[in-house]
Amino acid sequence: MEHALAPGHGAVAAHPTSTGLDHRKLLMWTFLGSDCLFFGSLIMTYMIYRGKSVTGPHPHEIFNIPYTSVSAFVLLMSSLTMVLALAAIQRGDQRGLRVWLLATALLGSVFVGGQYFEFTTFVQHGLTPQVNLFGTTFYTLTGFHGAHVTVGIIILLSLFLTSLLGRLPPSESLTVEIAGLYWHFVDVVWIVIFTLVYLLP
Amino acid sequence: MAEQHGAEHTPRAVSAVVPREHPHPGAATYVKVALVLAVLTAIEVSVVYMETVRPALTPTLLVLSASKFALVALFYMHLKFDSRLFSSLFVAGLLLAGVITIAMLVPAISAM
Numbered sequence: 472m473e474h475a476l477a478p479g480h481g482a483v484a485a486h487p488t489s490t491g492l493d494h495r496k497l498l499m500w501t502f503l504g505s506d507c508l509f510f511g512s513l514i515m516t517y518m519i520y521r522g523k524s525v526t527g528p529h530p531h532e533i534f535n536i537p538y539t540s541v542s543a544f545v546l547l548m549s550s551l552t553m554v555l556a557l558a559a560i561q562r563g564d565q566r567g568l569r570v571w572l573l574a575t576a577l578l579g580s581v582f583v584g585g586q587y588f589e590f591t592t593f594v595q596h597g598l599t600p601q602v603n604l605f606g607t608t609f610y611t612l613t614g615f616h617g618a619h620v621t622v623g624i625i626i627l628l629s630l631f632l633t634s635l636l637g638r639l640p641p642s643e644s645l646t647v648e649i650a651g652l653y654w655h656f657v658d659v660v661w662i663v664i665f666t667l668v669y670l671l672p
Numbered sequence: 673m674a675e676q677h678g679a680e681h682t683p684r685a686v687s688a689v690v691p692r693e694h695p696h697p698g699a700a701t702y703v704k705v706a707l708v709l710a711v712l713t714a715i716e717v718s719v720v721y722m723e724t725v726r727p728a729l730t731p732t733l734l735v736l737s738a739s740k741f742a743l744v745a746l747f748y749m750h751l752k753f754d755s756r757l758f759s760s761l762f763v764a765g766l767l768l769a770g771v772i773t774i775a776m777l778v779p780a781i782s783a784m
Contacts, residue, residue, distance in 0.1 A: 490755075490757060491755075492755050492757060492758075496758070497757070497758070497761075500757075500758045500761045500762060501761055503761075503762055503765065504761040504762050504764055504765030504766075505765060506765070507762070507765030507766050507768070507769045508765055508768055508769050508772070510769075511765075511766075511768075511769025511770070511772060511773060512769070512772065514773075515769075515772065515773040515776050515777065518773075518777065519776060519777060519780045536717065536720060537717075540713070540717045543713065544710070544713055547706075547709055547710070547713060547740075548706065548710075550706075550709075550744055550748050551702060551703065551705075551706040551709075551748075553748070554702045554747075554748050555699055555702060557696075558696075558698055558699045558702065561696070648750075651748070651749075652749055655744055655745075655748045655749045656749070658744055658748075659740075659741050659744050659745060659749075662737055662740045662741050662744070663737060663741065665737075666716070666733050666734065666736070666737035667737075670716065670717070670720050670733050671729075671730060671733060672720075672726075672729055672730070
């Protein structure tokens with residue numbers, strides 16, 4: 472089946488709300504709207520102090536674009552596995568749900584592992600958070616993003632365990648959708664960071 | 673409290689005020705979107721190394737990045753299919769972030 476019923480429908484039908492929409496989903500979107508401001512501030516700070524470091528190392532001396540591109544691609548594909556997990560639970564495929572949830576958590580772990588490797592390499596090249604403005608703003612921005620991804624992995628693994636215990640039936644697909652919204656948000660934030668921080672000349 | 677307040681409205685009255693959600697796409701659509709995202713990422717990385725694109729590199733990268741952002745938000749986050757209230761909340765956050773960015777960047781650029 473190409474189209475699946477939006478899971479918000481069932482919840483709304485069972486518990487009418489003042490907006491006609493599920494409050495949990497509304498809460499997540501409100502949080503994501505506020506998180507836009509959070510990351511917007513961090514990205515803006517990075518952009519304002521861009522090229523203002525008095526001492527090195529500078530971005531062009533240490534960035535490894537091919538390496539970060541693979542990392543960005545991994546996170547992008549984790550968004551696909553996340554929506555496939557949602558599609559699986561919506562059609563009642565519990566095995567598919569677990570496989571795609573685990574795949575998403577694995578891809579997220581690869582991304583965080585890659586970021587850890589990148590950070591340690593940068594530190595070996597002399598870029599620490601206190602060495603210059605680039606180091607301070609770069610580690611703050613990418614570090615907070617990495618923390619968001621880590622929280623997302625914990626949420627995904629919690630869902631995986633909940634499913635294993637048989638407590639995630641198709642009627643609870645909205646829970647997976649809300650977790651997915653968070654996961655896709657960290658993906659779109661990285662899309663912006665990847666372009667503005669790594670690719671822009 | 674909101675639940676109780678909402679219970680006072682009939683479903684017909686609620687649906688007249690709030691746009692209803694539409695069915696979400698299936699796995700086939702998600703895979704097609706992923707393919708487009710992969711191609712856009714490949715183009716994005718390739719243009720960085722192309723000398724011919726260098727004069728227009730910044731706008732090219734920004735357009736490609738915005739396209740990827742929009743695809744994920746519209747299809748994977750279902751903003752294309754869900755209530756516009758969700759879109760409004762997200763866009764409001766993005767707009768506020770944009771306004772603050774411009775407000776901070778303009779003095780910084782002027783001081784250069």
